[in-house]
Amino acid sequence: MAATRLTPTSYIILGLLEQAGTATPYELKRVAATSLANFWLLQHAQFYTEPERLTGAGYLTVERERHGRRRKLYSITSAGKQVLAEWRAQPTGEFTELRDPGLLKLFLGAKPAPLAEAQLETHRAKLQEYEALRTKDTGRRPRGQRLALDAGIAHEREWVRFWSGLAEE
Amino acid sequence: MAATRLTPTSYIILGLLEQAGTATPYELKRVAATSLANFWLLQHAQFYTEPERLTGAGYLTVERERHGRRRKLYSITSAGKQVLAEWRAQPTGEFTELRDPGLLKLFLGAKPAPLAEAQLETHRAKLQEYEALRTKDTGRRPRGQRLALDAGIAHEREWVRFWSGLAEE
DNA sequence: TGAAGCATGTAATTTGTTACATGATTGG
DNA sequence: CCAATCATGTAACAAATTACATGCTTCA
Numbered sequence: 001m002a003a004t005r006l007t008p009t010s011y012i013i014l015g016l017l018e019q020a021g022t023a024t025p026y027e028l029k030r031v032a033a034t035s036l037a038n039f040w041l042l043q044h045a046q047f048y049t050e051p052e053r054l055t056g057a058g059y060l061t062v063e064r065e066r067h068g069r070r071r072k073l074y075s076i077t078s079a080g081k082q083v084l085a086e087w088r089a090q091p092t093g094e095f096t097e098l099r100d101p102g103l104l105k106l107f108l109g110a111k112p113a114p115l116a117e118a119q120l121e122t123h124r125a126k127l128q129e130y131e132a133l134r135t136k137d138t139g140r141r142p143r144g145q146r147l148a149l150d151a152g153i154a155h156e157r158e159w160v161r162f163w164s165g166l167a168e169e
Numbered sequence: 170m171a172a173t174r175l176t177p178t179s180y181i182i183l184g185l186l187e188q189a190g191t192a193t194p195y196e197l198k199r200v201a202a203t204s205l206a207n208f209w210l211l212q213h214a215q216f217y218t219e220p221e222r223l224t225g226a227g228y229l230t231v232e233r234e235r236h237g238r239r240r241k242l243y244s245i246t247s248a249g250k251q252v253l254a255e256w257r258a259q260p261t262g263e264f265t266e267l268r269d270p271g272l273l274k275l276f277l278g279a280k281p282a283p284l285a286e287a288q289l290e291t292h293r294a295k296l297q298e299y300e301a302l303r304t305k306d307t308g309r310r311p312r313g314q315r316l317a318l319d320a321g322i323a324h325e326r327e328w329v330r331f332w333s334g335l336a337e338e
Numbered sequence: 339t340g341a342a343g344c345a346t347g348t349a350a351t352t353t354g355t356t357a358c359a360t361g362a363t364t365g366g
Numbered sequence: 367c368c369a370a371t372c373a374t375g376t377a378a379c380a381a382a383t384t385a386c387a388t389g390c391t392t393c394a
Contacts, residue, residue: 040266091288092288099265102261193373193374194375
């Protein structure tokens, strides 16, 4: 078995499955949609291809439903739990760039005002969305998830501040 | 000629070349390293492969040096200038997720304190680096570049604030 | 009962990343 | 003058995105 490289995508799938116990790709997708997707969106197809890879590497098991749609039900193996735990226990100093498309345009010479206008709209909407999420089911989610949401809110506020300063010119 | 899809990478190359006039991939890389790389890092190979693609699409021209290393010198064509201008003029409401690896660990259940420790270190370093850049050659760079740097600084400050709150537990 | 939209999956394509390979230059 | 590092380029590989295809539900 070739040593499968585990990417962030892998850990996302492993993490979601650890929580869910057993799930179909679609279920994982549903779960992700309401929480993770706010700061790390996976493509539809990745919920299908990545579990397959992980199964090949021994970190998951599959079982097909016997009746009906014969969907694939994935579960995490103990090997899977282990790599996940190791990854989680290892603090990372890794860093990601902003990679914001709006900022890129600004950088490459776009006129600030109209760009700021458009950016403000989306960032304000996002901010509202996040804040609604937080006031809603607070307490229900695990701590890490709440914290991630807080981080998202803080950064959205920052974007709003940033683009606000450029909108009225 | 197949309609080549232009990605952010494409516009980065086009934008850098418009500024530079004529340049080798390595020169572009140098320029990017001191400014753009802070929020949008391109891989070494992309400075070579992307210009090739763009040349095929008619947005750049190449010429090889006659002597010595026979390096490839790229220039932007008027078609290239045009797509770049169009892109720049079109405000975008596009949105990117944070996609931060540290945040992902937190989300998936990592212990906050040690993670915060590691994250603080890198973010503090980045912040310092950016601030040094700003105080140094201020005024020399085009406005968009300065603004992008400001955005970077603001977000780094936010990260420092965020992880600080989790470090002492 | 049939159209719309969810649910499910895979294949093809494109992009990004890693790895390899070698040529120049410079300073010890 | 040779070792280290910078510069230059391409090829192979892996991953993510897009596109395709079709099966089930539900409700008008």
